[in-house]
Amino acid sequence: MSTEDRYQRRWCWDRVTWGTHCVNCLATCPYRVFTLGDTVAFEEQGGTIEAVAEGVPDLNPLGCQKGSAWSVQLTSEDRVLHPLRRVGERGGGQWEQITWEEALTEVADAMLDTIDEDGVESIVFEESVEGGLLSQAPFLRLAGLLGAITLDANGLVNDLPTGHHITFGKFSCASTVDDTFRSELLLQWHSNPAYTSIPYHHFISEARYRGATVVAIAPDYNASAVSSDMFVPVRPGTDAALALSMCEVVLSEGLADLEFASTQTDLPLLVRTDTGRFLRERDIRSGGAEDHFFLWDEGNGIHDAPRATLRLEGLKPALRGRWPVQLADGSTVEVTTVLSLLEERLADYVPERAEELCGVAASTIRTLARMVAGHRCKILEGFNTPKYYHGDLMERSMCLLLGLTGNWGRPGTGIQGLALAGLDGYFLFPMKTKKGVEETARLLEGIEQAVETMRERDPEATDEMLGNQLLALSASSGTSAPPVFFNYHHAGYRETWNRAEWSDPTMKRTFDAYLSDAVRRGWWGGVARPGAATEPRVLFSVGTNPLRRARGGRAKLLSNLWPKLDKVVVVDFRMSTTALHADLILPSAMQYERVNVQYPITHTLRLSFSDAATPPRGESRTEWQIFSALAKRLSERAVERDLLEYVDGRRQTRHLDRLGDDFVVGGDFASEEVVLDEWVRDSADAGTLPVGSSVETLRRDGSIRFTGLGIFAPGLSVAADVSPTDVMTAFGWHVDKGLPFPTLTRRAQFYIDHPWFVEADEHLPRHKEPPRMGGDWPLLMTSGHSRWTVHSISMGNRPLLGTHRGRPLVVMSEQDAVECAVREGDQVRVVNDHGAFEAMARVTPRVRPGQLIVYNGFEPHMFPRWEGTNEVEPGMVKWLHLVGKYGHLRYLPFGWQPVPADRAVFVRLERVEAV
Amino acid sequence: MFTYSLTGLEIKSAADGPEEVEENETTARSAVYQVLGAFFSAPDRDHFDRAGQGLWTKELTEAASLLPFPLEVGELTLASDVDPESYSAEYARLFGAGCSEALQIGAEDRDDVEAKLRREYEYFGLAVSTDRRAADDLCTECDFMQYLAFREAATGSDRLRASYRKAQRDFLERHLLSWVPDMVAAATALGPNAVYSWGLDRLDTFLRSDLDYVTAQLDG
Ligand code: SF4
Numbered sequence A: 001m002s003t004e005d006r007y008q009r010r011w012c013w014d015r016v017t018w019g020t021h022c023v024n025c026l027a028t029c030p031y032r033v034f035t036l037g038d039t040v041a042f043e044e045q046g047g048t049i050e051a052v053a054e055g056v057p058d059l060n061p062l063g064c065q066k067g068s069a070w071s072v073q074l075t076s077e078d079r080v081l082h083p084l085r086r087v088g089e090r091g092g093g094q095w096e097q098i099t100w101e102e103a104l105t106e107v108a109d110a111m112l113d114t115i116d117e118d119g120v121e122s123i124v125f126e127e128s129v130e131g132g133l134l135s136q137a138p139f140l141r142l143a144g145l146l147g148a149i150t151l152d153a154n155g156l157v158n159d160l161p162t163g164h165h166i167t168f169g170k171f172s173c174a175s176t177v178d179d180t181f182r183s184e185l186l187l188q189w190h191s192n193p194a195y196t197s198i199p200y201h202h203f204i205s206e207a208r209y210r211g212a213t214v215v216a217i218a219p220d221y222n223a224s225a226v227s228s229d230m231f232v233p234v235r236p237g238t239d240a241a242l243a244l245s246m247c248e249v250v251l252s253e254g255l256a257d258l259e260f261a262s263t264q265t266d267l268p269l270l271v272r273t274d275t276g277r278f279l280r281e282r283d284i285r286s287g288g289a290e291d292h293f294f295l296w297d298e299g300n301g302i303h304d305a306p307r308a309t310l311r312l313e314g315l316k317p318a319l320r321g322r323w324p325v326q327l328a329d330g331s332t333v334e335v336t337t338v339l340s341l342l343e344e345r346l347a348d349y350v351p352e353r354a355e356e357l358c359g360v361a362a363s364t365i366r367t368l369a370r371m372v373a374g375h376r377c378k379i380l381e382g383f384n385t386p387k388y389y390h391g392d393l394m395e396r397s398m399c400l401l402l403g404l405t406g407n408w409g410r411p412g413t414g415i416q417g418l419a420l421a422g423l424d425g426y427f428l429f430p431m432k433t434k435k436g437v438e439e440t441a442r443l444l445e446g447i448e449q450a451v452e453t454m455r456e457r458d459p460e461a462t463d464e465m466l467g468n469q470l471l472a473l474s475a476s477s478g479t480s481a482p483p484v485f486f487n488y489h490h491a492g493y494r495e496t497w498n499r500a501e502w503s504d505p506t507m508k509r510t511f512d513a514y515l516s517d518a519v520r521r522g523w524w525g526g527v528a529r530p531g532a533a534t535e536p537r538v539l540f541s542v543g544t545n546p547l548r549r550a551r552g553g554r555a556k557l558l559s560n561l562w563p564k565l566d567k568v569v570v571v572d573f574r575m576s577t578t579a580l581h582a583d584l585i586l587p588s589a590m591q592y593e594r595v596n597v598q599y600p601i602t603h604t605l606r607l608s609f610s611d612a613a614t615p616p617r618g619e620s621r622t623e624w625q626i627f628s629a630l631a632k633r634l635s636e637r638a639v640e641r642d643l644l645e646y647v648d649g650r651r652q653t654r655h656l657d658r659l660g661d662d663f664v665v666g667g668d669f670a671s672e673e674v675v676l677d678e679w680v681r682d683s684a685d686a687g688t689l690p691v692g693s694s695v696e697t698l699r700r701d702g703s704i705r706f707t708g709l710g711i712f713a714p715g716l717s718v719a720a721d722v723s724p725t726d727v728m729t730a731f732g733w734h735v736d737k738g739l740p741f742p743t744l745t746r747r748a749q750f751y752i753d754h755p756w757f758v759e760a761d762e763h764l765p766r767h768k769e770p771p772r773m774g775g776d777w778p779l780l781m782t783s784g785h786s787r788w789t790v791h792s793i794s795m796g797n798r799p800l801l802g803t804h805r806g807r808p809l810v811v812m813s814e815q816d817a818v819e820c821a822v823r824e825g826d827q828v829r830v831v832n833d834h835g836a837f838e839a840m841a842r843v844t845p846r847v848r849p850g851q852l853i854v855y856n857g858f859e860p861h862m863f864p865r866w867e868g869t870n871e872v873e874p875g876m877v878k879w880l881h882l883v884g885k886y887g888h889l890r891y892l893p894f895g896w897q898p899v900p901a902d903r904a905v906f907v908r909l910e911r912v913e914a915v
Numbered sequence B: 001m002f003t004y005s006l007t008g009l010e011i012k013s014a015a016d017g018p019e020e021v022e023e024n025e026t027t028a029r030s031a032v033y034q035v036l037g038a039f040f041s042a043p044d045r046d047h048f049d050r051a052g053q054g055l056w057t058k059e060l061t062e063a064a065s066l067l068p069f070p071l072e073v074g075e076l077t078l079a080s081d082v083d084p085e086s087y088s089a090e091y092a093r094l095f096g097a098g099c100s101e102a103l104q105i106g107a108e109d110r111d112d113v114e115a116k117l118r119r120e121y122e123y124f125g126l127a128v129s130t131d132r133r134a135a136d137d138l139c140t141e142c143d144f145m146q147y148l149a150f151r152e153a154a155t156g157s158d159r160l161r162a163s164y165r166k167a168q169r170d171f172l173e174r175h176l177l178s179w180v181p182d183m184v185a186a187a188t189a190l191g192p193n194a195v196y197s198w199g200l201d202r203l204d205t206f207l208r209s210d211l212d213y214v215t216a217q218l219d220g
Helices: A003-010 A070-075 A100-117 A133-146 A153-157 A162-168 A177-182 A198-209 A239-252 A258-264 A338-349 A351-358 A362-374 A391-404 A424-431 A437-457 A463-475 A483-490 A493-497 A511-520 A553-564 A623-640 A659-663 A672-686 A695-701 A732-736 A755-759 A814-819 B025-039 B045-052 B055-064 B084-095 B101-105 B110-123 B138-154 B158-189 B194-219
Strands: A015-019 A031-036 A039-045 A084-086 A095-097 A123-126 A149-151 A185-189 A213-218 A230-233 A270-272 A294-297 A301-304 A322-326 A332-337 A377-380 A414-416 A538-542 A567-572 A584-587 A593-596 A606-608 A610-612 A645-647 A653-655 A703-705 A779-782 A809-812 A827-831 A836-843 A851-853 A905-913 B009-011 B126-128
Touching: A015 A610, A015 A695, A039 A070, A084 A100, A100 A123, A100 A538, A100 A567, A100 A584, A100 A623, A123 A133, A133 A149, A133 A424, A133 A538, A133 A593, A133 A623, A133 A659, A133 A672, A149 A153, A149 A483, A153 A483, A162 A391, A177 A198, A177 A377, A177 A414, A185 A198, A185 A362, A198 A213, A213 A362, A230 A362, A239 A338, A239 A351, A239 A362, A239 A391, A258 A391, A258 A732, A270 A294, A294 A332, A301 A322, A332 A338, A338 A351, A351 A362, A362 A391, A377 A391, A391 A414, A424 A437, A424 A672, A437 A463, A437 A672, A437 B158, A483 A493, A483 A511, A483 A553, A493 A511, A593 A672, A623 A659, A623 A672, A672 A695, A672 B110, A695 A703, A695 B110, A814 A836, B009 B138, B025 B055, B025 B138, B025 B194, B045 B055, B045 B084, B055 B194, B084 B158, B084 B194, B101 B110, B101 B158, B110 B126, B110 B138, B126 B138, B138 B158, B158 B194
Parallel strands: A123 A149, A123 A538, A185 A213, A185 A377, A213 A230, A377 A414, A538 A567, A567 A584, A779 A851, A809 A836
Antiparallel strands: A015 A031, A031 A039, A084 A095, A084 A584, A270 A332, A294 A301, A322 A332, A593 A610, A606 A703, A645 A653, A779 A905, A809 A851, A827 A836, A827 A905, B009 B126
């Protein structure tokens, strides 16, 4: 064959399908997948998405280098193609190939032993968004049918903007990404979109072409700073000081949009100066409500703050002042406004003082503040902030800046995190007892009825609030559990979290004391599972990779959790670090080998489809096949062992003999394609997707735009109209329609009068230095996504590895390199009181002195001794996030809960070996 | 009282609600689909006799009496020289192997078209009849519309009523009206006899009017 023929053959195909990558980036870019015979030849960006609004660039082409090289991984060396059983020690690397029959029987028996001896709550599944909805739904279904535990994905990965939740009572303020184009000022803050938002980055350039100013606020001169108009180098972990200082400038220079702040935020609400608590109705009226607040109407005095609307309806709330108020018992107290208290606090952040804290020149702070106040400003955030111990304070401060300058709910504004688009059919699916529209209507009507019943109790509640209530109710009876309790009792974190020297110094008690207090008060009622007495015995990791991911490190899990486990079952398509330490590996089919969709997000507001371009390689199977077969095997073995029923942790009787049938609803849902078809049809029926949508329309078009936000809380939280001909700006309902926020005060809430917050002096946003996590060492280690991987999923991809050094790097400043006698390319050891790892030094002037950057995504087995970066991350959680039963501060799946921090870990560095 | 009568489809999963309802505008639409579906099935002796006895026009007139939009039923006269054989032959001449969506749109893979339709039917609790009438047969597709309209009339749930309406509009747009007008045009070009000329004209007119009506209901 000639060279030319060989080259041409590389680009031959006989079939084209749609594909996407159901990985953590969640972008779900539609690709065309070109297949020759049973082999994917290559893929190309789809580029077929229609423009939405006149004059606004379309989403095309969507994609990145990882997606464009995805097909290489189908045949990569780290694929697992057969069920494997460990031979010898865990992690010893010895495996034997077994049949599916053997594998499923072994897993089923381990599960039945556990149910019989310790109870079903000793069977634990890790949730994730990895692998897409059709990877997750099958095991969630099995766990639901069994009453097992599923560890909340966000409590594990910490993509949880706690500061957004504290402020807005919701996950995020995520508009469609084309809204970026309508901004006048873009703050890339705690984000590096040139690395992490590759498919959407063009909107930043396009906004700039039409005159927007782009600012990068980051400790390092990152790839996004290169193409910005202004670079604001902030000392790591001090962003709250910077944001609060900008707030101070906005207020002191009279630049604030106080009308916006008065309607949207709690700044006009009254606070008692004696207790520091909001003035509540029960304070001044006997039998009054606990969640009913007041403002001071200029001219008329004290007035109920409207609960059903944000509109002031003729009221003129005073924003500053102190007034006497008579309480129900006849005594008098002084009240003031949140804004008055805030201004007192902001006196600590005048630019000259803030400059000392955050390292940004006072003049730059003033310039930036004036820019924000005068423009439609959007903060492009991402999920870096929440990974700081005090990330919530940073986010609350950033939100405050936007709240003072009228910068949400209007075109080109807001703080762009990420929000799930509500695929109603997916949420309905676990409740379906049969297929079809009749069942869908029955369920939707039941939900509507439940919502109406709740509305009778609270007629002023919005659909979003009631949706949250419903979600909280279902959480207390579901499988999902915030991992903080599991990690505390069973995974060895208790001792770590109690190390005062690694925690915030304002903590008045031990972590133990706070946790037991929170549990005793019932703040986590129903979800603080499994308890201390319920030791885990079977752990399922389906596409997750805890030994790479877990803050606290592989060593902590291997020494604390692993010994308790009879069976570690990994379902994955590749030999991840966790797979290497498993007892059984069940090979799953990859994207392009199976039908799938990923969690859709509001960035694109689209559901994209990944088709089966080829059959699964080897003996790999889809998760639906694996878990439906496991359910069937469990039934069969249960009958053989005469273990037909048991009572689960919630005292519900479960029937094992019916499990196999129940899983597939008597055969109604025999394959993932049928399941997906049902989700899509149900979503169309509920109004979230276009009428007539089905797997077939997805298969034809590759991607469908949502027509609505759905009826469930995650979708509704975006609070915006979905129009087929317009960009979606999050929070439009709050600003245009005056719909209240789902917070305790029903306003964007900057004042949290919970006693724990008051005790910590965090009732208002403030700056706190990152605690000395890892010890009192001179260097501060941060992280972030690299360009080449979404976590470790693309780490076995040879073309991608070839585009960089293909190994973990410690990126450091020239000054630190000199001080540590390290040269570019040296192998260095990063050490602290928690652990150590080694990697190659990358010395660059773009990193500030005192900071080390170690991008995540590398597998521990890519490091010497398999010690990855998480060995130096203690995985501290902030005690205040244990607060519950305070209005919106209560557990919601994927939402409010304690999450581990991994940014700003203190380390030292030494050279191991010269180049 | 009115109930549906399916020939191409059968109930797989029984719906809630009565199996008979008072006749009204919606059952009239269902009834017209019932008549048209039967008319376009491959003719047998009974079909021929009904044409001779004027029963097709009578049934369509009765079915359409409560329709919410006008439908001109007109006259159907079977020529005296038509015998059962030539009657059947005319059907074969006009429609070849039958009135089928896949054949009409020239689908490469008829199984594929049928599989998609079967999924559509299943979502509404129906399966293709065991007599193996094709899923994409005009009679089967009319059966489906007949059933959806009936369920729309029978359900007490506003939500479900809207679901059935949306499904009808979608099915008309994506299926029946995507191929039947072409089939009608092609058959008309062949100069059909008076019976089929009548049927084709009624079918075409009714489908278009029905889509307008359902759309107006939904938009209204
Ligand atoms: S990996 Fe993610 S961002 Fe890249 S092309 Fe695939 S879906 Fe898009």
